[in-house]
Amino acid sequence: MSDALDLQKSDALTADLVRKPLHEQVQERILSHIILGTWAEGYVLPPETELAKQFGVSYGTIRRAMAALTASGVIMRRRKTGTVVTGRTPHHSMSQFYKYYRLHTIEGRLASSRTVMVDACHRNATQDEAEKLELPARAPVVYMHRLRWVDDRPVMIDRVTLPLSLAPDFPVTIEEMPTLIYKWLLEHHGLRLAAIREKLVARLASPEDLKYFDLPLDTPRALLDIEEVSYDSNNRPLVAMRHAALTDDHCYINEIR
Structure with a gap:
């Protein structure tokens, strides 16, 4: 079957266009295919009459x-x-969040990391999570606790929370949890990342942090805390994350275009 016929039958492209002006919704559908790599660099789109x-x-x-x-x-x-x-990065480098976390070496090279899940569950939101995600008190959420490893050692702790109301079918077990959360939300529910608000704070590692990093408990270590809340195209909170990264060999680079 041709790409054009596959496209015609795609749920993502035949979903009811009811929330925004039609041209903006069509634009988002096309952009979703580009972000996810379905239409990669060099792909020739069907003629506009066919797309219509x-x-x-x-x-x-x-x-x-x-x-x-x-x-x-x-x-x-x-x-x-x-x-x-x-192949250019669309809309303020947002597509980077679908592919990797922007942790770099001190020299500026992108660090290739692997994710190790520590804990995952469905539970009620804490007060802080409910405020960040604009949820009612004790609303059900998905919670993930994971480590990011670079060169066979942990360098970052992630704590991730998202409203269960946005994705009731989000996996509950560690084995099923997706590594690329924004990619999963886009593929399964059409929720596209549109904005991210970040807050960066430097602090000393707690004993719990040092335990996860497998570091001596009696030696102070500096951490970079990155708190972020992401939003969809309707300015609705999608995901709240808190990252704690070691700063000895890595840094955080945020490039906005």
């Missing part, structure tokens, strides 16, 4: 969506080829 049929919208709506994506550099028009995915 597949989305069930007017030609003018498709033209507006494509014009916005072209202006942001996500796609480009090539003579004799058509409209092509450029």
